[in-house]
Amino acid sequence: MLRWFAEHGRRDLPWQTDPTPYRVWVSEIMLQQTQVATVIPYYSRFMERFPTVTALAKADLDAVLSHWSGLGYYSRARNLHEAAGLIVGEHNGAFPDTLDQAMALPGIGRSTAGAILALSKDQRHPILDGNCKRVLARYHAVPGWPGESGVAKRLWSHADAHTPDANVARYTQAIMDLGATVCTRTRPHCDVCPVADHCATGLTGTPEQFPGRRPKKIQPVKETRMLIVYSPDGSVLLERRPPAGIWGGLWSLPECATHEDPYEVCVQCFGLETASVDALPGFRHTFTHYHLDISPLTLAVTDDSTDIMERPDLLWAREADLEDRGLPAPVRRLLEDFFRMDESPCQERLTA
Ligand code: SF4
Structure with missing residues (x-):
């Protein structure tokens, strides 16, 4: 994975230059439910207007929401603003150093907290965002929809087992990139995948059957x-x-x-x-x-x-x-x- 990442990984995304906890945090929140290409211009404008956590904490909520307008899921922006206030008020302006403290902030779940600490501080934490779920469900042929707690538990356990003790930041970015560019939702490129030799569904030609779909519900x-x-x-x-x-x-x-x-x-x-x-x-x-x-x-x-x-x-x-x-x-x-x-x-x- 690391060899593949050195050659094929994405290393020029705006949040990868100077990956401070604040910059990585904002990117991780924007990337929830939103594609990288859509996020990039929003991220650049946001960082220009709110370059530090203190600037974000001091800003009017209206200004923050206007920089989010069009990205959708506005609770993300409200939580970001509230969390910035808590970081300034309770952590002297420094992003928390432990997983538990990071997860205590509004809008930050286990995977996001792990990704921020891994990518910005090289701390060892597994992550399980949408891309990782797909890679791990396929690699280990884990059946079922990841939204079900039993399935999520199995995937977390695989995520933890694969996370290395060293080079955590690079590994974390590598598995995200693999999911985004090789192990894609439809037509995964198993022929160029660095883990194809050991991938349960890649070997049987069934990756697109994993992960299981969310049970269909008729939307009111x-x-x-x-x-x-x-x-x-x-x-x-x-x-x-x-x-x-x-x-x-x-x-x-x-x-x-x-x-x-x-x-x-x-x-x-x-x-x-x-x-x-x-x-x-x-x-x-x-x-x-x-x-x-x-x-x-x-x-x-x-x-x-x-x-x-x-x-x-x-x-x-x-x-x-x-x-x-x-x-x-x-x-x-x-x-x-x-x-x-x-x-x-x-x-x-x-x-x-
Ligand atoms: S071999 Fe195919 S299914 Fe398996 S991880 Fe690689 S791209 Fe995904």
Whole structure:
């Protein structure tokens, strides 16, 4: 593995130059559920804006979320920000030195903690991210879905047995790279694999049957109506979502259940009189556990009711304001389309 890594491993990823615990930590969190190619530009922008754990801890959550906008799974960004505060407050700004202390930080599980300490400090800890699960399940022909605790236990035990006492950082990067570039999800390249001679499923030509798939579940479908409430000066009302839950802490559009009257919602929730409701084309956004069918409605605020109550969770925003705010990607796209529509009511109002 190490010989293969020296020749074929990835050694020019941005977090591999100067692999401090902070830089490796941010990369590991971004790489959860996200491909390397997608992560690289986000990582570079994030590091430019928050170059140290202290800078991250001091930053406003909104600034952190806006640098995460488009990566999805926003609890990762909230946890990163909270953990940075704890590292500065409780560990004098230094990333914890032990697995248990690292795992006590929000958003850091056993595999992520192990990867950070192995890659940045060469400490001996096994890891079991998605790539390693696939390599180990195939190499040892471990049946079953790794999300089941019995299967995960077997894989952890194999991961531990393979982790060497020396060169841990290089071995850890090597097994990740092997999974990402050779032992790929479909059509693994067993012909060039450095461990093919001993791989149980490579030898029998059955690697794609491993690891077992997650049992299929039918995803429920939920519905919502998003209200694009625009003011006489052409700005749109944004509402900050509660800190916990889907899109927690992000700026989004007010929502209205399908059985509610959107005019009434505007009066009751924001004290705004609106007129001329129009429907825009609906679309589906898929979360891990359900689909959300979104029907956008535009509502024009009548000229004599432009004052919204002074609330920190409400904001009038123009198109230029969206960039610095943390918005869920589908809401950002919807608003960008709305502002740029040929006959956008905002354009009409701005030029009136
Ligand atoms: S031999 Fe094939 S299945 Fe086995 S680890 Fe290598 S690439 Fe994966």
